[in-house]
Amino acid sequence: MGQVKKDGSSWYFVAELPKDPITGKRKRKKQRGFKTKREAEKALAQVEAEVIRGTYIEPTNTLYKDYLLLEWFRGKKATINSQTAKSYENYMNHRIIPKLGHIPLSQLNVMVLQNYIYSLKEDGLASATIKKIYNIIRNSLEHAKTLELLAKNPATNIQLPKIEKTEMTVWNVEESKAFLHIAREDRLYVAFHLAITTGMRQGEILGLRWKYVDLEKGVIRICQTLSHDGKEFLVGAKTASSVRSIKLPDETIVLLRKHKAVIARERLQVGQEYVDHDPVICTSKGTPILPANLRRTYARLIKQADVPAIRFHDLRHTHATLLLSQGVHAKVISERLGHSNIKTTLDIYSHVLPNMQDEAAKQINNLLSNSQ
Incomplete structure (x- = not known):
């Protein structure tokens, strides 16, 4: 039976805990x-109720930073790719640990975490970035709960800032043609062409190898990417659904045949110094193109083509919106982009759909008018 006692001007309680399973000795908890x-x-009653239910967990003095790095992340990084692991480490070392690392794991409560989330918003971080940081915290604390270091996950009830959708910027047909016309003489033209005609991501384009290109069938297989720093090829893609096959337009097949012939000649010219990792997009010596160099060239060509400045990733959006505007089914576009389901595609490109309503009305009008 627990007791409540006074100690000077404050109060404390002593609760009877279950026996130690090893020593068999009765344990007590005192809190002042x-x-x-x-x-x-009230606090004593809560502890006693948890003891009766068998859900009581003795608070740990382990600091959150020690648990995060030495326990949770050590196991987590074995389940994610190296690029994602680097992203996690960056968020932990630069955002989470400086603010929360000194707090004992058992003292992380809803108020502490909610104030932390507010501080990220006040620091000007984008809502999407805050969500990524929050997911690391929530996932790590859920694991602590599984290990019975916490009775419950305090991150479960955190309120996140609303993710504000930014207006998507894409090129229309004329702008896409203008850019490709200017880029045609550049060594990296194939990369830009693939981005617009297939919707591939930057890492997928730079990580594409010839062994995954079937020019006879006109199909490429996406099952490898190049890391953000350009130092390694990563097996797989961004998600499981991102591993996919994409049918190529005839013009792209012709372009790739010519490009492959150029690379073959360069390999002979360079000789033994040629680094043959088999990438489709590479330097004259066979080494992968660094993402930073691709973006630098891309920015230069945009100025020369005098088209609106959009991100390289927006070429992927351009591909999707061009197809939607031509009446291609969203399911087909979803498969080309490697989305997990068609709902993702419709959510991202919902802004295009209202413009298609007019065309749908015209089509049904023409059908009915011609039938009379």
């Missing part, structure tokens, strides 16, 4: 610092 007797009694 309550301003009133009622507060102490």
Whole structure:
């Protein structure tokens, strides 16, 4: 039976805990610092209720930073690719640990975490970035709960800032043609052409190898990417659904045949110094193109073509919106982009759909008019 006692001007409680399973000795929990007797009694009742239910967990003194790095991340990084692991480490070392790392794991509560999320928003971080940081915290604390270091996950009830959708910027047909016309003489033209005609991501384009290109069938297989720093090829893609096959337009097949012939001549000219990793997009010596160099060339060509400046990733959006505007079914586009389901595609490109309503109305009008 627990007790509540006064100690000077404050109160404390002593609770009877279950016996130690190893020594068989009865344990007690003492907690001080309550301003009133009622507060102490309420806290004692909560502990006793948890003991009866068998859900009581002795608070740990382990700091969150030690648990995060030495326990959670050590196991987590074995289940994710190296690029994602680097992203996690960056968020932990630069965002999470400086603010929360010194707090004991058992003292991370809803108020502490909610104030932390507010501080990220005040620092000007984008809502999407805050969500990524939050997911690391939530996932790590859920694991702590599984290990019975926490009775519950305090991150579960955190309120995240609303993700504000930014207006998507894409090129229309004329702008896409203008850019490709200017880029045609550049060594990296194939990369830009693939981005617009297939919707591939930057890492997928730079990580594409010839062994995954079937020019006879006109199909490429996406099952490898180049890391953001350009130092390694990563097996797989961004998600499981991103591993996919894409049918190529005839013009792209012709372009790739010519490009492959150029690379073959360069390999002979360079000789033994040629680094043959088999990438479709590479330097004259066979080494992969660094993402930063691709973006630098891309920015230069945009100025020369005098078209609106959009991100390289927006070429992927351009591919999708061009197809939607031509009446291609969203399911087909979803498969080309490697989305997990068609709902993702419709959510991203919902802005295009209202413009297609007019065309749909015209089509049904023509059908009915011609039938009369």
